[in-house]
Amino acid sequence: MSIAANLALVQQNIGLAIARRREAPVTGPGVKLVAVTKNHDAAAALEVLAAGATAVGENRVQEATAKAALLPPAEWHLIGHLQTNKVRQAVPLFSLIHSLDSERLALEVERVAAMAGKRQDVLIQVNVAGEDTKSGVSPAGVRDLAELMSGLPHVRLCGLMTMAPFYENATEARPVFRELYRMFTALRAAALPNTSIEWLSMGMTNDYSVAVEEGANLVRIGTAIFGPRHY
Ligand SMILES: *Cc1c(COP(=O)(O)O)cnc(C)c1O
Numbered sequence: 196m197s198i199a200a201n202l203a204l205v206q207q208n209i210g211l212a213i214a215r216r217r218e219a220p221v222t223g224p225g226v227k228l229v230a231v232t233k234n235h236d237a238a239a240a241l242e243v244l245a246a247g248a249t250a251v252g253e254n255r256v257q258e259a260t261a262k263a264a265l266l267p268p269a270e271w272h273l274i275g276h277l278q279t280n281k282v283r284q285a286v287p288l289f290s291l292i293h294s295l296d297s298e299r300l301a302l303e304v305e306r307v308a309a310m311a312g313k314r315q316d317v318l319i320q321v322n323v324a325g326e327d328t329k330s331g332v333s334p335a336g337v338r339d340l341a342e343l344m345s346g347l348p349h350v351r352l353c354g355l356m357t358m359a360p361f362y363e364n365a366t367e368a369r370p371v372f373r374e375l376y377r378m379f380t381a382l383r384a385a386a387l388p389n390t391s392i393e394w395l396s397m398g399m400t401n402d403y404s405v406a407v408e409e410g411a412n413l414v415r416i417g418t419a420i421f422g423p424r425h426y
Pocket of ligand 1: 231275358399400401416417419
């Protein structure tokens with residue numbers, strides 16, 4: 196199937212998952228899709244933008260920068276781990292960084308964004324399941340990091356992101372998504388100054404329907420749109 200047809204199918208499945216929600220989530224009725232173009236070329240990214248996607252996601256700063264140079268302006272999202280020494284390159288490009296996961300990184304984003312005269316929107320990545328192989332702060336560390344960010348004038352905390360463990364049966368990821376949703380509502384209720392808690396980024400090819408049922412309003416999808424990645 197074509198990228199456009201795959202995108203349409205994913206959008207349709209998102210609509211069905213929204214309809215299956217048992218109650219309206221605090222994240223609102225809509226879901227935004229980030230088309231994850233990592234390991235796919237600029238032509239594939241161009242195709243998905245032409246098919247109506249508005250946001251593209253990459254997990255490496257260099258790959259994103261190279262691709263962005265070949266494409267019309269688009270909304271770029273950084274979804275992968277960010278190294279401190281890549282912040283200078285990342286800040287000018289990305290509308291939203293999903294993967295803020297340390298105080299050190301937050302302070303570096305503040306420093307670079309201040310120099311660039313930008314207010315950088317970020318999410319805190321949470322390692323809900325406590326997997327050794329994944330980055331992200333522990334659930335217990337979210338509040339402290341959020342409070343630190345709340346004091347940084349060039350960083351705007353906009354919500355939370357997680358990657359659930361991979362399960363053959365995606366419904367097994369449901370408790371992880373429920374937990375992040377719970378943390379999202381608590382963070383929002385805390386109403387920290389200088390924050391705008393609106394995005395709950397969870398759900399990938401394998402589990403986005405479950406994530407949307409549990410209140411995700413931002414999903415990051417690669418394989419279902421572009422096919423398998425070849426490394
Ligand atoms: C690669 C990646 C995705 C997309 O994964 P698919 O399974 O191909 O949809 C989403 N989020 C993150 C953080 C990723 O690294």
